[in-house]
Amino acid sequence: xxxxxxxxxxxxxxxxxxxxxxxxxxxxxxxxxxxxxxxxxxxxxxxxxxxxxxxxxxxxxxxxxxxxxxxxxxxxxxxxxxxxxxxxxxxxxxxxxxxxxxxxxxxxxxxxxxxxxxxxxxxxxxxxxxxxxxxxxxxxxxxxxxxxxxxxxxxxxxxxxxxxxxxxxxxxxxxxxxxxxxxxxxxxxxxxxxxxxxxxxxxxxxxxxxxxxxxxxxxxxxxxxxxxxxxxxxxxxxxxxxxx
Amino acid sequence: xxxxxxxxxxxxxxxxxxxxxxxxxxxxxxxxxxxxxxxxxxxxxxxxxxxxxxxxxxxxxxxxxxxxxxxxxxxxxxxxxxxxxxxxxxxxxxxxxxxxxxxxxxxxxxxxxxxxxxxxxxxxxxxxxxxxxxxxxxxxxxxxxxxxxxxxxxxxxxxxxxxxxxxxxxxxxxxxxxxxxxxxxxxxxxxxxxxxxxxxxxxxxxxxxxxxxxxxxxxxxxxxxxxxxxxxxxxxxxxxxxxxxxxxxxxxxxxxxxxxxxxxxxxxxxxxxxxxxxxxxxxxxxxxxxxxxxxxxxxxxxxxxxxxxxxxxxxxxxxxxxxxxxxxxxxxxxxxxxxxxxxxxxxxxxxxxxxxxxxxxxxxxxxxxxx
Ligand SMILES: Nc1ncnc2c1ncn2[C@@H]1O[C@H](COP(=O)(O)OP(=O)(O)O)[C@@H](O)[C@H]1O
Ligand SMILES: [Mg+2]
Numbered sequence: 001x002x003x004x005x006x007x008x009x010x011x012x013x014x015x016x017x018x019x020x021x022x023x024x025x026x027x028x029x030x031x032x033x034x035x036x037x038x039x040x041x042x043x044x045x046x047x048x049x050x051x052x053x054x055x056x057x058x059x060x061x062x063x064x065x066x067x068x069x070x071x072x073x074x075x076x077x078x079x080x081x082x083x084x085x086x087x088x089x090x091x092x093x094x095x096x097x098x099x100x101x102x103x104x105x106x107x108x109x110x111x112x113x114x115x116x117x118x119x120x121x122x123x124x125x126x127x128x129x130x131x132x133x134x135x136x137x138x139x140x141x142x143x144x145x146x147x148x149x150x151x152x153x154x155x156x157x158x159x160x161x162x163x164x165x166x167x168x169x170x171x172x173x174x175x176x177x178x179x180x181x182x183x184x185x186x187x188x189x190x191x192x193x194x195x196x197x198x199x200x201x202x203x204x205x206x207x208x209x210x211x212x213x214x215x216x217x218x219x220x221x222x223x224x225x226x227x228x229x230x231x232x233x234x235x236x237x238x239x240x241x242x243x244x
Numbered sequence: 245x246x247x248x249x250x251x252x253x254x255x256x257x258x259x260x261x262x263x264x265x266x267x268x269x270x271x272x273x274x275x276x277x278x279x280x281x282x283x284x285x286x287x288x289x290x291x292x293x294x295x296x297x298x299x300x301x302x303x304x305x306x307x308x309x310x311x312x313x314x315x316x317x318x319x320x321x322x323x324x325x326x327x328x329x330x331x332x333x334x335x336x337x338x339x340x341x342x343x344x345x346x347x348x349x350x351x352x353x354x355x356x357x358x359x360x361x362x363x364x365x366x367x368x369x370x371x372x373x374x375x376x377x378x379x380x381x382x383x384x385x386x387x388x389x390x391x392x393x394x395x396x397x398x399x400x401x402x403x404x405x406x407x408x409x410x411x412x413x414x415x416x417x418x419x420x421x422x423x424x425x426x427x428x429x430x431x432x433x434x435x436x437x438x439x440x441x442x443x444x445x446x447x448x449x450x451x452x453x454x455x456x457x458x459x460x461x462x463x464x465x466x467x468x469x470x471x472x473x474x475x476x477x478x479x480x481x482x483x484x485x486x487x488x489x490x491x492x493x494x495x496x497x498x499x500x501x502x503x504x505x506x507x508x509x510x511x512x513x514x515x516x517x518x519x520x521x522x523x524x525x526x527x528x529x530x531x532x533x534x535x536x537x538x539x540x541x542x543x544x545x546x547x548x549x550x551x552x553x554x555x556x557x558x559x560x561x562x563x564x565x566x567x568x569x570x571x572x573x574x575x576x577x578x579x580x581x582x583x584x585x586x587x588x589x590x591x592x593x594x595x596x597x598x599x600x601x602x603x604x605x606x607x608x609x610x611x612x613x614x615x
Contacts, residue, residue, distance in 0.1 A: 135328070135330065137326060137328035137329065137330035138330045138331075138332060138333070139330075140295065140326065140330060141324065141326060141329070141330030141331070141332075141393075142330075142332070142343075143295060143319070144293060144295055144319060144324030144326070144403075145319060145320065145324055145343050145344050145347070145393075145396075146315075146316040146317065146318070146319035146320035146344065146347055147316070147343075147347065148316055151347075155332075156332055156334070159334040160333065160334055234333075234334035234335075235377065236332075236333050236334045236335060236336065236377035236378065236379065237333055237334060237379075239377045239379050239380050240379075240380075
């Protein structure tokens with residue numbers, strides 16, 4: 001309950017700030033005007049597109065790969081892949097994006113590749129831990145009753161790991177919304193354009209005009225994904241243990 | 245029937261967990277695999293349903309080499325219950341129990357019926373529990389559901405690895421008693437792993453005692469106690485093996501005749517005469533319907549006119565199915581020389597005395613020594 005109050009207050013504050021700045025006539029009398037509503041809408045749309053595309057790719061790679069390295073056949077790959085992803089995330093996001101430009105050239109593709117690389121780790125790591133933290137007795141019981149590997153994965157392992165995997169996707173999405181601010185540096189689009197313009201012209205209000213909607217976007221996406229996560233979690237995992 | 249023939253397991257790291265073990269388990273028998281921790285009980289058991297691949301020898305079920313069967317089909321016909329239970333937390337109790345029926349493709353109404361039937365068998369209210377989730381259950385309830393799930397597909401064979409190991413002693417004894425009763429009607433072929441000699445003696449038709457991967461003795465509980473093959477067995481069963489044997493005898497095995505009784509309305513003088521004539525100094529008191537009320541000793545008869553005035557009402561009773569070590573312990577802790585045996589309606593069935601217990605034990609020990 002308290003959680004919601006904080007969330008909504010923050011959202012109201014951020015959106016209010018955006019509305020206020022956008023409705024000003026001048027940011028600096030006679031020199032800078034605020035970005036128009038049309039610009040904000042276009043930048044938000046571009047920002048969202050980048051995030052969604054990058055996130056879908058991160059999920060498409062991260063979830064199967066994370067699950068795959070829990071399988072006995074691929075055990076040898078666990079350390080290099082999970083470790084590699086960990087190292088990847090320890091590189092600052094700005095550096096990842098900066099590295100992409102010389103390799104892939106300026107443009108949206110560089111920005112998206114950088115976002116995928118950066119957003120992959122939480123998805124990959126949570127998919128891996130979600131599956132490998134399942135009580136081995138549960139899987140043994142399933143095997144002992146004659147379930148095939150496939151049936152165990154579909155009926156037992158995936159439903160049990162789903163909440164953890166969904167958390168990874170949510171964390172990754174929220175991070176990616178923030179990282180996407182930097183995409184403009186390598187020729188991407190998004191709300192970073194507005195923020196960066198404010199940085200160049202040293203106008204705090206212009207910076208806020210880009211940063212506030214970005215933060216609001218992160219909060220809204222995080223909230224939606226938390227609800228989805230709750231809806232997808234088996235009721236049996238939500239019930240409270242009865243003291244007996 | 246299950247037959248192990250020179251079964252051997254060498255783990256990839258070189259551990260020789262099971263060495264040339266051979267024995268047979270008859271249809272409907274409960275065979276206990278007993279031995280100290282790490283002696284290879286679990287490994288032996290899991291080779292039967294092929295959760296652990298065998299590295300030497302053969303296991304036959306009804307004459308068929310299990311290595312030649314489809315492993316999932318094999319497992320669906322062998323119930324499996326383990327100490328950690330491993331209930332599926334994302335499924336209701338009902339769905340958990342219906343796991344094997346579902347794998348076997350039973351129609352839905354038959355599955356549901358099976359779930360309700362098994363919960364009832366485990367002494368659980370199916371209406372209350374069938375829709376609950378494992379996380380809503382207590383330890384004892386989870387364990388019961390685990391056993392119910394193992395019985396789900398009505399398998400002829402059951403493998404149980406310390407299924408009552410992680411439960412408090414009181415619940416454990418109750419689960420053992422319930423389980424014995426269930427087994428008497430189901431007559432499954434059961435391999436039961438435990439390191440607890442009391443549990444082994446109480447439950448087993450036969451006990452396979454293992455040590456460091458080898459089978460040391462395969463015998464009935466009485467023979468294991470009174471005919472130990474070597475020093476290891478003797479030490480394992482312990483110096484109090486005579487007392488442990490009490491676990492093997494039930495009241496109904498030793499108390500046959502219906503006892504002499506008195507009614508609470510009878511006059512004490514007449515009762516005194518009867519006692520003197522029969523040479524006894526204690527009688528059970530019943531009412532007109534044969535319900536047990538208490539006992540009366542010869543020494544108390546002088547204290548009043550009618551038996552009802554002088555008798556001592558007693559709450560301690562046993563049933564025909566009580567094992568003698570429980571009877572013995574009840575008598576000791578309540579200072580009784582005689583313990584009444586009643587049926588479930590509290591009707592007196594007999595009386596057991598210290599002397600009866602002593603004679604039964606001597607007989608059991610003798611049988612072990614000669615047979
Ligand atoms: N996967 C394994 N790899 C190597 N050694 C094992 C493995 N599992 C069990 N062992 C060893 O095999 C022996 C028998 O183990 P186990 O069958 O579990 O014994 P028990 O059930 O009687 O306690 C022990 O020495 C144990 O350490
Ligand atoms: Mg074991």
